[in-house]
Amino acid sequence: MPPHAGTGLGARRREACETGFCGANAGETRPMDLSEDAFRFADDLGPAKIIHVHEPSLGLKGTLVVDNVATGPSIGGLRMAPDVSTEECFRLARAMTLKNAAAGLAHGGGKSVLYGDPGMPLERKEQLVRAMACALADVRDYIFGPDMGTDEVCMAWVKAEIGRAVGLPREVGGIPLDELGATGFGLRAVCEEAARYCDLELAGARVAVQGFGSVGMHAARFLSQRGAVLVAASDSRGAISDPNGLDVAALMELKASGRSVSEHPTGKPLDREALIGVDCEIWIPAARPDVIHEGNMKHLKAKLVASGANIPMTAGAERHLHEQGVLCVPDFIANAGGVICAAMEYHGASQAAAFEAIEEKIRENTDRVLRASRERGVLPRQAAVELSTERVRRAMSYRRWSIF
Numbered sequence: 001m002p003p004h005a006g007t008g009l010g011a012r013r014r015e016a017c018e019t020g021f022c023g024a025n026a027g028e029t030r031p032m033d034l035s036e037d038a039f040r041f042a043d044d045l046g047p048a049k050i051i052h053v054h055e056p057s058l059g060l061k062g063t064l065v066v067d068n069v070a071t072g073p074s075i076g077g078l079r080m081a082p083d084v085s086t087e088e089c090f091r092l093a094r095a096m097t098l099k100n101a102a103a104g105l106a107h108g109g110g111k112s113v114l115y116g117d118p119g120m121p122l123e124r125k126e127q128l129v130r131a132m133a134c135a136l137a138d139v140r141d142y143i144f145g146p147d148m149g150t151d152e153v154c155m156a157w158v159k160a161e162i163g164r165a166v167g168l169p170r171e172v173g174g175i176p177l178d179e180l181g182a183t184g185f186g187l188r189a190v191c192e193e194a195a196r197y198c199d200l201e202l203a204g205a206r207v208a209v210q211g212f213g214s215v216g217m218h219a220a221r222f223l224s225q226r227g228a229v230l231v232a233a234s235d236s237r238g239a240i241s242d243p244n245g246l247d248v249a250a251l252m253e254l255k256a257s258g259r260s261v262s263e264h265p266t267g268k269p270l271d272r273e274a275l276i277g278v279d280c281e282i283w284i285p286a287a288r289p290d291v292i293h294e295g296n297m298k299h300l301k302a303k304l305v306a307s308g309a310n311i312p313m314t315a316g317a318e319r320h321l322h323e324q325g326v327l328c329v330p331d332f333i334a335n336a337g338g339v340i341c342a343a344m345e346y347h348g349a350s351q352a353a354a355f356e357a358i359e360e361k362i363r364e365n366t367d368r369v370l371r372a373s374r375e376r377g378v379l380p381r382q383a384a385v386e387l388s389t390e391r392v393r394r395a396m397s398y399r400r401w402s403i404f
Contacts, residue, residue: 041065041090045097045392046109048404050086053135061115062132065093067108068403069141070395071101074110075166075342077147078132078154080125084113088289095310096339098388099332101395103361105343110142118149126157133158133165140164141404145342148287151214152176166342175351177341181218183308185355186337186362188222190306190329191282193366197374198303198327203227206243206280208302210234211287212251212261215308215335219284220248232270232278236287238262239270241278276300285312292317300326307331322379330384333365 041047046067053062063086066074076096079089089111097109114132118125129150136142144158146167156172158165168174177183195202205228209216212233220230230248232241237260240246251261262269276283276292277299285291286308292300297317305321305328307313313321318328337358344354365387372383396402 041087044402045094045389046403047090047093048141049139050090051136051139052086053132055131055135058127058131059116060128060131060135062113062135063089064110064112064136064139064142065089066110066139066142066404067093067097068392068396069108069110070392070399070403071108072106073141073143074108075100075105075143075145075339075346076110076112077145077167077338078112078114078129078150078158079147080114080116080118080129080149082115082117084115089113091289092310095332097392098385099336099339100343101388101391102333102365102384103336103340103343104391105340107143107339107343108141111147112136112142112144114149125154129154129157130161133161137162143346145339146178148213151178166346167338168345175341175345175349175354177338177345178214180341180351180355181214181221182341182354182358183215183335183338184218184220184222186340186358187215187219187284187306187308187334188226189337189359189362190334190366191223191228191304192226193363194304194306194327194329194370197370200281200303204229205282206231207282207284208232208241208275208278208280209284209286209308210275210291211285211309212255213286215338216284216286217248217252217255219286219306219308221252223282224248228282231280232275233261234270234272234275234287235261239272239275240264240267241270241275242267243279282306285309287312290314292321294320297321302326305329307334310335318381319379327370328380329366330369330381332388333362333369333380333384336362336365 047065049066051064093109093111100107144165152167152169155165155167156169167177207228207230209220212235229245240262276296280302282304283302284306289311292313294316297320310331321328340358341354369380369384373380
């Protein structure tokens with residue numbers, strides 16, 4: 001969010017966080033003393049705590065942000081990547097606060113990040129994940145879940161160490177949300193509801209998926225079952241497009257074998273950055289933050305953006321797309337399927353009950369947010385933030401200490 005004349009840094013940070021866009025672009029950069037730096041993310045919703053984990057003998061570096069637990073103990077994924085940061089962790093934790101509140105879950109928002117290449121040897125990865133879990137064993141208001149770079153096997157390691165994780169393998173009583181595609185299932189429900197608001201027929205709609213991983217591939221699979229056509233997909237190693245449609249099952253087999261979508265025998269290889277310019281009706285970001293930004297937003301040609309990733313676009317890009325008539329369903333509404341599934345698992349629900357809850361909650365929230373956006377003439381994100389924040393503040397009013 002660009003700076004505004006006549007306001008202080010704290011006010012700009014607060015405004016950015018209230019619109020769900022906390023981050024480096026939320027205010028100007030200037031030297032800070034240590035006390036100011038320690039609380040540069042703070043507003044009246046959180047975060048309750050930021051914990052940095054460091055063990056030199058293992059090369060372990062990680063961060064946990066517990067944002068707001070007024071509604072209950074936080075659930076949030078463990079993200080692993082070499083370029084994560086405290087700021088990214090906070091922004092994701094705030095997204096989880098809003099997401100869990102919007103979904104009506106008895107859980108607050110939190111997130112953890114682990115510095116490292118998720119493709120490292122499995123033994124090394126296991127050592128770091130287990131150590132991260134042990135370092136945070138006493139933080140009872142945070143429940144680990146899988147995220148980018150981690151999966152249900154990683155959650156089994158966490159559960160074995162501290163007894164507190166969701167998104168577990170079936171063998172230890174879990175509902176493997178990545179294997180089943182819980183988030184992708186929710187994205188289909190989002191697209192079906194949103195289609196009514198942007199004059200779109202799902203059957204025959206062209207879909208581009210940026211990030212053909214555990215979220216993106218299942219979104220493509222579920223949408224193709226409704227007659228949509230995948231015309232482009234990308235992963236960390238390349239991209240491919242075919243206006244006549246790509247074989248979703250074949251792409252999933254490629255990924256399962258450890259190969260890239262760009263190795264698919266049909267279609268045209270693309271530069272990953274060029275995916276945003278593919279002609280389509282539905283564009284699904286399902287990878288890293290801020291992939292749609294001021295530098296590429298004008299190239300997007302879709303009618304609907306359904307965010308499979310958290311914080312996938314900047315505030316300025318989302319505002320521009322809204323003004324151009326592109327319907328952007330906010331991330332914490334669109335991709336809540338995974339955390340709904342995780343919360344249901346944590347409370348002992350069956351797989352069938354979890355998927356019923358995903359369908360019901362996501363359809364209801366998508367319709368409610370888009371209807372409010374249309375009736376009031378505001379961005380869908382503003383309507384969504386107000387919905388979530390109202391629920392969080394109501395929960396805070398019952399607490400002695402507000403955010404924790």
